Amino acid sequence: MSGAPIPSTSISARRFVLATDLDGTFLGGSDEDRKTLYRWIEDNRETIGLIFVTGRDPKFIAALCDGGVPWPEYVVGDVGTTIARVNGLEVEPIETLEQEIAEAWDDSGDRVRTELAGHPGLTVQETEFRYRVSFDMNPDEVTQASIDAVDEMGLDHLISDNKYFDVLPKGISKGPSLKRLIAHLGISPSSVLAAGDTLNDLSMLECGLPAVAVGGAETALVERVSPLDHVYIAKGIGAAGILEAVRELDLHDTP
The missing domain is CATH 3.40.50.1000 (HAD superfamily/HAD-like)
Structure with missing residues (x-):
């Protein structure tokens, strides 16, 4: 090492x-x-x-x-x-x-997890990041409502590899x-x-x-x-x- x-x-x-x-x-x-x-x-x-x-x-x-x-x-x-x-x-x-980054996130982790709890197609990942929340995503089940909820919180969403859904600070x-x-x-x-x-x-x-x-x-x-x-x-x-x-x-x- x-x-x-x-x-x-x-x-x-x-x-x-x-x-x-x-x-x-x-x-x-x-x-x-x-x-x-x-x-x-x-x-x-x-x-x-x-x-x-x-x-x-x-x-x-x-x-x-x-x-x-x-x-x-x-x-x-x-x-x-x-x-x-x-x-x-x-x-x-x-x-x-x-x-x-910290100011844009504004300690939103718990708020994001609460707001998106139970949304179809999203399973929150166990790892707790400092300035993001990540979900495993089923693309056949996830809905526009999840994206709208992130927008309403003033945050950004990112879908990658058609199986991950990240919520990030705006910009x-x-x-x-x-x-x-x-x-x-x-x-x-x-x-x-x-x-x-x-x-x-x-x-x-x-x-x-x-x-x-x-x-x-x-x-x-x-x-x-x-x-x-x-x-x-x-x-x-x-x-x-x-x-x-x-x-x-x-x-x-x-x-």
């Missing part, structure tokens, strides 16, 4: 920064493709920065990296409601960047939080590649940064981003799609 890497250069000085979703993207593809991507990152830490942009929480990320996945230097977690730095073995929220998602972090760190937007595969990555791929929808991505996501000139549609699945985009967009030397 060596913890996060400590390159001699700040992330803002790197030639390239990968801002990537986890499930289906950074963790997607064959074992060999993942090994190739991870080894390339570890061998080039002085010129490559790594940010995880995920629906996963900090505890999951720490356990994942202790298991052999490259440590990121920063995390946009919980579908954009966590913005954190990685310090050794810890994922530490950056309070100054999360203040707006908060992966894309806005990633852009807030990049600006805070002084990273050039043109050096960043945002990578994703489901609709909860849509705001990240739409936000204007160079982006890739990896092979195997959710059809609804591909349909939404295909008209966008700054988004590359990869053929390679998961990790292979990330390297394909880096190569095709000439963002960094690749294996």
Whole structure:
């Protein structure tokens, strides 16, 4: 358990920064493709920065990296409601960047769970996040009434992979939080590649940064981003799609 890497250069000085979703993207593809991507990152830490942009929480990320996945230097977690730095073995929220998120959420967890209790097609997830509530969703049963209830509370809903229903603070998602972090760190937007595969990555791929929808991505996501000139549609699945985009967009030397 060596913890996060400590390159001699700040992330803002790197030639390239990968801002990537986890499930289906950074963790997607064959074992060999993942090994190739991870080894390339570890061998080039002085010129490559790594940010995880995920629906996963900090505890999951720490356990994942202790298991052999490259440590990121920063995390946009919980579908954009966590913005954190990685310090050794810890994922530490950056309070100054999360203040707006906390204010927009206004401690709404209990209110959301109460309001949506008993709504058809929604089963609340046991994990309690700080600034969101997540449900497993049956798409054949969920109704417009659930969406209307979220709207009436002044919050946002997000459906992804046709099986998850998230309730989020108004205006908060992966894309806005990633852009807030990049600006805070002084990273050039043109050096960043945002990578994703489901609709909860849509705001990240739409936000204007160079982006890739990896092979195997959710059809609804591909349909939404295909008209966008700054988004590359990869053929390679998961990790292979990330390297394909880096190569095709000439963002960094690749294996």
